[in-house]
Amino acid sequence: MLGGPGPGTVVDVGGIASRFWIKVRTHSVFVLYTPFFVCLASGHLDSDAFRRCISQDVHFLKAFAQAYEMAEDCADDDDDKSGIRDLRKRVVQRIKTHDALVREWGFELPDESISNNATVKYTDFLMAAASGRVEGEKVPGKIATPFERTKVAAYILGAMAPCMRLYSSISREIQALLVPDDRSHIYKKWIDSYSSQNFEEFAFQIEDMLDKLSISLTGEELEVIEKLYHQAMKLEADFFATQPISQQTIVPLARVLDPAEHSLTIFCDFDIACTAFDSSAILAEIAIITASKFDLDGSETQIARMSSADLRSTWNFLSTQYAEEFEHCMESIVDGRQVGKLDYEGLRNALEHVAEFEKRANTQVINSGVLKGLHLEDIKRAGQRLILQEGCREFFQKIVTNDTLKTEFHILSYCWCGDFIRSAFSSGGLDELKVHSNELTYEESVTTGDIVRKVESPMEKLQTFNDILNECNKEGRQLTVYIGGAVGDLLCLLQADIGIVISSTPSLRRLGDQFGVTFVPLFSGLVTKQRELVEDGSCDWKGLSGILYTVSSWDEIHAFILGS
Known part of the structure; x- marks a missing residue:
């Protein structure tokens, strides 16, 4: 028998973040085809539905800021701490400018101080990961030494990275359909914001940090990150799939056709x-x-x-x-x-x-x-x-x-x-x-x-x-x-x-x-x-x-x- 990698050996076929993204891209397809994004891409999403959705951004951003703070505390390398601190600063700045940015997009936010169920599920999941728990259980190993704490920083970023990549991917898919100078599309500024080079760099920065923090981890620990990454993506997909849309849509086909009239x-x-x-x-x-x-x-x-x-x-x-x-x-x-x-x-x-x-x-x-x-x-x-x-x-x-x-x-x-x-x-x-x-x-x-x-x-x-x-x-x-x-x-x-x-x-x-x-x-x-x-x-x-x-x-x- 020819020799090969032993049990638990990780064969490098690219960065951890990119490999995990490839595995969960199925979820991004289902997100893209939700009534929310099909209507948004058409430029005719009901504005109330859009405002309700983006009103939840602040709850996500606050959870991100808190998780970054916990990740920085767990990191034991000064460069890693600095990189995570920079990521947190970007999120905090986004929170401060959120309302102004929404107004720039042409919308006024409703008073949504309460998180909806889908938002709570994700933020609770993120806080659990930041506390060193996966699905309510203690992660493998004792979180005692600085080295052991470092893996929790990787877990935290693994639970956030797919969210940034999803927004970048979806917005770029939609932007490719738009006429560049068309000002009649009321969601174009939102699409431009998330498909911008600046946001792409933000997504890449998180992925790069996740790759760095994962270098010294065992195969078992990488499996934990992959599990977190996959769960985060699933929760994001559920968030958009459950957005309430009151208008008539064309997707999904089997649900919008009247069973009394169609087969x-x-x-x-x-x-x-x-x-x-x-x-x-x-x-x-x-x-x-x-x-x-x-x-x-x-x-x-x-x-x-x-x-x-x-x-x-x-x-x-x-x-x-x-x-x-x-x-x-x-x-x-x-x-x-x-x-x-x-x-x-x-x-x-x-x-x-x-x-x-x-x-x-x-x-x-x-x-x-x-x-x-x-x-x-x-x-x-x-x-x-x-x-x-x-x-x-x-x-x-x-x-x-x-x-x-x-x-x-x-x-x-x-x-x-x-x-x-x-x-x-x-x-x-x-x-x-x-x-x-x-x-x-x-x-x-x-x-x-x-x-x-x-x-x-x-x-x-x-x-x-x-x-x-x-x-x-x-x-x-x-x-x-x-x-x-x-x-x-x-x-x-x-x-x-x-x-x-x-x-x-x-x-x-x-x-x-x-x-x-x-x-x-x-x-x-x-x-x-x-x-x-x-x-x-x-x-x-x-x-x-x-x-x-x-x-x-x-x-x-x-x-x-x-x-x-």
């Missing part, structure tokens, strides 16, 4: 959109491994099949050929010209060539025999062990248990094996998901190499999509969401009321661009929709608008549809 039908592709690996390669690998076992024991089977070496060679040839011919197919229909608006019929005609190609490719796979001899149990086992995209499974689990709105969920896939998909979702209450794909044929639970062709092309995906909608309950308004990222998803993405592109392939973007599809980051699109809701009094999602919304993670989809 939600969600469609999703499988390969790459849900998975980290393409299912065809996994099925081929199962066949090769099965064949290699047969090569070794010489056992007989009713189905004649190739040796593992021949299987691997054949599969490598087929996959290389597929990639080359797919690229040639795309080059034949993408000529670089772009239309001004969506040309759906032109796109559909172009995708007929893709359909013909996909069907030929499946015929070659069947004729090659590479899918012969797979045991059903091996396929199911591989599906159960399949790695899904981060956040994907959690979203599915939430959607199938959602009782806020009548919701159906369907998987539409080119995958050769529906059993493989069903096995991938068999745990965590997901066995009720409806799967529409091709199927392998079996003789006594062993595959024959043939495929029952059900969903091979973009047209068949669209036909399946339409058939499902026609069979759905016609009572009330039916809202459809399609999630995918491959060329074969384009027609369904556009036909759905809301098309969300995840794990997008370059081919999808090239083809979309040519036929007038507009790709908009989801958060930006929601901000625009929120403006429409306020300014026009309505906000209809409808298919064939030519707009598809792009996301970088399942967390964005989760936050948009279900909230936190």
